[in-house]
Amino acid sequence: MSQIRWLGHAAVEVLISGKRVVIDPLIKDNPLSPVKLNYLEGVSVVGVTHDHYDHLGDTVEILKMNNKAKLFATFDLEMYLVNQFKVPEAQLIPANVGGYVEHEGIRLALTKAVHSSEHSDPTGIVVSDGRTTIYHAGDTGLFEDMRLIGQVFQPDYALLPIGGRFTMDPKQAVIAVDMIKPRKGAIPIHFNTWDMIRVDPQEFVKGVKEKGYEAILLQPGQSIEL
Ligand SMILES: [Zn+2]
Numbered sequence: 001m002s003q004i005r006w007l008g009h010a011a012v013e014v015l016i017s018g019k020r021v022v023i024d025p026l027i028k029d030n031p032l033s034p035v036k037l038n039y040l041e042g043v044s045v046v047g048v049t050h051d052h053y054d055h056l057g058d059t060v061e062i063l064k065m066n067n068k069a070k071l072f073a074t075f076d077l078e079m080y081l082v083n084q085f086k087v088p089e090a091q092l093i094p095a096n097v098g099g100y101v102e103h104e105g106i107r108l109a110l111t112k113a114v115h116s117s118e119h120s121d122p123t124g125i126v127v128s129d130g131r132t133t134i135y136h137a138g139d140t141g142l143f144e145d146m147r148l149i150g151q152v153f154q155p156d157y158a159l160l161p162i163g164g165r166f167t168m169d170p171k172q173a174v175i176a177v178d179m180i181k182p183r184k185g186a187i188p189i190h191f192n193t194w195d196m197i198r199v200d201p202q203e204f205v206k207g208v209k210e211k212g213y214e215a216i217l218l219q220p221g222q223s224i225e226l
Pocket residue numbers: 050052055115116139166
């Protein structure tokens with residue numbers, strides 16, 4: 001069984017090839033989170049796109065709850081967490097923007113993102129089992145290289161921020177979908193968590209459908225089978 005579950009904001013859980021990957025796990029301070037932190041006790045991999053608090057979230061605590069969980073982020077961000085919060089080096093999957101990293105039967109990759117961050121460059125994250133590929137764009141503005149991300153990784157699903165202000169807005173995210181060309185669907189994230197990123201997701205859904213792609217609007221806690 002493969003599944004994507006939206007945990008509100010940019011937090012996303014992916015079940016794939018028997019692995020449980022959580023990306024940008026903001027749980028405790030996430031007003032939209034449908035789960036408590038102990039829900040993530042058994043995760044295999046914690047992916048972090050960048051170190052803004054609403055993405056780094058509860059990463060350190062999750063890694064400390066479960067020493068089998070691995071961290072996937074840029075090596076610079078990983079080393080920052082080692083030095084600052086004593087995350088054990090044994091829990092790192094070292095990486096940077098580039099090709100796939102094989103990890104216990106799944107493939108992980110970091111992509112470019114146009115944004116800022118404190119301790120390393122911001123990224124997007126790709127998770128794949130070789131059959132189904134999921135692209136989480138992280139926080140990003142619209143950029144032309146999304147076309148390349150689509151070409152290289154050929155994602156089935158693209159999780160894209162649409163909240164505006166700090167990231168793409170719904171209109172820009174529709175243009176992104178047209179460049180990434182997700183085969184099975186585009187899923188909006190990073191909106192309506194707080195008033196500053198309040199938008200109408202239907203604007204995204206409508207635009208994506210007009211371009212001939214599938215849009216999947218999830219409620220926090222809702223999941224789709226892949
Ligand atoms: Zn950010």
